[in-house]
Structure formats: structure tokens, C-alpha cells
Amino acid sequence: xxxxxxxxxxxxxxxTFFLKADPIVLIAIFVATCLLFFFLISFEKKERLKxxxxxxxxxxxxxxxxxxxHGVNHELRAPLSRMKLDLEFIEDQSIKxxxxxxxxxxxxxxxxxxxxEKIKSQGIVKEPVVLGDVLKEIVETLYxxxxxxxxxxxxxxxxxxNHSQLIKLFKxxxxxxxxxxxxxxxVNISLSQKNDNKIVTIMNEGSTISGEDxxxxxxxxxxVNNKNEGDKKEGMGIGLNICKEIxxxxxxxxxxxxxxxxxxxxxxTF
Numbered sequence: 001x002x003x004x005x006x007x008x009x010x011x012x013x014x015x016t017f018f019l020k021a022d023p024i025v026l027i028a029i030f031v032a033t034c035l036l037f038f039f040l041i042s043f044e045k046k047e048r049l050k051x052x053x054x055x056x057x058x059x060x061x062x063x064x065x066x067x068x069x070h071g072v073n074h075e076l077r078a079p080l081s082r083m084k085l086d087l088e089f090i091e092d093q094s095i096k097x098x099x100x101x102x103x104x105x106x107x108x109x110x111x112x113x114x115x116x117e118k119i120k121s122q123g124i125v126k127e128p129v130v131l132g133d134v135l136k137e138i139v140e141t142l143y144x145x146x147x148x149x150x151x152x153x154x155x156x157x158x159x160x161x162n163h164s165q166l167i168k169l170f171k172x173x174x175x176x177x178x179x180x181x182x183x184x185x186x187v188n189i190s191l192s193q194k195n196d197n198k199i200v201t202i203m204n205e206g207s208t209i210s211g212e213d214x215x216x217x218x219x220x221x222x223x224v225n226n227k228n229e230g231d232k233k234e235g236m237g238i239g240l241n242i243c244k245e246i247x248x249x250x251x252x253x254x255x256x257x258x259x260x261x262x263x264x265x266x267x268x269t270f
Contacts, residue, residue, distance in 0.1 A: 080103060080106060080107055080110065083099075083103055084100075084103055087099055087100055087103070109238060112238045112239070112242055113238065115168075115242055115245075116220075116238075116242055116245050119165070119242075119245045119246065119249050120245065123249060124161075124162040124165055124246075124249045124250070125162055126160045126161055126162055126250075127160070127161070127162070127163070128158050128159075128160060129158065129159055129160070129161045129162075129163050129166060130156065130157070130158050131157045131158070131159060131166075131191055131198060131200060131270075132153040132155065132156060132157065132191060134163065134166050134167060134170060135151065135153060135170055135189060135191070135200070136151070136153055137167065138167060138170055138171045138174060139151050139174070139189070142171075142174065142175070142178070144178050148178070148181070148185070148186050148187065149174075149178065149186065149187045149189070150186055150187070150188045150189070151188075151189045151190075152188075152189070152190045152191065153191060154191070155191045155192070155193060157191055157193060157198040158198075159198055159250070159270040160250075161250050161270070162249075162250075165246045165249070165250075166246070168242065168246065169242075169243050169246040169247065169268075170200070170202075172240070172242065172243050173202050173243060173266050173268075174187065174189065174202060176239065176240075177203070177204035177206075177264070177266070178204070180204060180206045180207050180264070181204040181205055181206035181207075181263070182205055182206045182207075184205075185204060185205030185206050185263065186204070187202070187203070187204045187205075188201075188202075188203045188204075189201070189202050189203075197269050197270065198269070198270040199267060199268065199269050199270075200267070200268045200270075201265060201266070201267045201268075202265070202266045202267075202268075203263060203264070203265040203266075204263045204264055205262070205263040206263050206264065207263075207264070208258040208259060208260050208262075208263065208264055209224055209256070209258040209264055210224075210258075211258075214256050214258065217240050217256065218240050218241055218243065218244035218254075219241060220238055220241040221238065222240075222241075247268060250270065252268055252269060252270045253268070253269045254266060254267065254268050254269075255267045255269070
């Protein structure tokens, strides 16, 4: 932008010069060009400093959040273990069952947070993995109505990845797709390849996610605000955050699209 402006003004000066214009006009054009040049430099510098400040603040907030989650993980495990042992001394079986379910839910939350922390700090060990085999293994073990699930595994696509983490990733996405589909809706899972990219697409015929919510669904504890979901939302908002960490650890990308009347699609590209 600055270079173009200088070239234009330089051309004007040269043109004016050859037209034998008054020197005062030449000087005025030159001064105006210099002033505009320095204004642009100052403006761009302020914008750069502003963006750097926002980036630093965001990084600080992310580090503070991660540090808090790390502390919570370690502080919760010991008392939860003691509570599990204390439950054995409760005679009322209904109360015992209810408390045990609540403690297990908190345990699951802590374990999920630990998984996130482990992936961030240690990364993952990769090996050749056949995507179709991973998806088939998940589909066969899910307690769902398989008539409402369509899986196309014709392609033999291999990626460098961690088998157990990919199981966790796709199981979470498939279970969510099935959980939030309409009663008559189906879940479609497909494999495809575009150039060197291997793509897994998971699509359901069900409730949609608003465009405003999509950028935040992978943040920890974020819950989509949908009043029509009723008691379906018993989760803690951690599952998709784990998915994001697994995807990033595999150097993969995920795209989410949602359209009313059609459903939601998750596309993972390796």
C-alpha cells in the first residue's frame, strides 16, 4: 500500500516536472507525500502493537487456564479415591448407587482433563494406522441401533497416527453424532481421498449448531445453547476439546458445518 502510494506520487512529480510546473507545486506534492508516508508508518505500527498486545493477553489467559486445569486434576484425584472407599461403608444401596454415579462422573472428568494434559506435554507416538479398521472397530463395539448408521469403508487409507488416540477421537465424534441425531435420522461415516489428503466425514441428520457457536465448540467446558436438547446434555463439555488436541497432535485439521434441516458434519483431514 505504501509502496504503491509512493510510486503514484513519484509519477505525479515526474509528470508535473516534465510539464514545467511551478516548483512550489512540486515541493507541495513532495511534502504531502512525505507526511502521508510517515502517517501510514505510524498507523501500521500502532496496529501491529495492538495485535501483539491482544495475542499476548490471549496466550496468558490460555496458559492460566491450562495451569488451573493441571492443579485441579491433581487436587481432585486423592479425595475422590478416598470418597470411593468411604462409599463401601454406606448401607443404603440407593444412596450408595447415586453417590457412586456422581463420583464416577467426576472421575471421568478428571481423567479426560489428564488426557488433555498428557497429549499437550508428551505428544503421541505414531505408527501406520488403517483408518477403515479403526472406524470398523468402533462401530462394532457401539451400543446403538446399527440400522441407523451407515459406514462406507471401501477405501484402504493409511495414516501415521496413534491407534488408541484415534479410537478415542472417532468414538467421541460418532457417539455425539448418534446422540444428537433425530429419532428417525441416520449417521453417515465415510472415507475419501483428495490428492495426498485422507478424509474422514461424520455426518448426522439431527440438531444443528449455530454459526456463532461453531468457533467455540472445541473449547473446554463450552456447551452449545440449545433449549430443544432437553436432558441430552449430561456431558461436561470436555469431549470435543480432547478431540481437538488429538487432531492437532496428528497435524490434522477438522472442519465443522451445520445446516438446519440437514444436520451437522465433521470432516477430519489427515
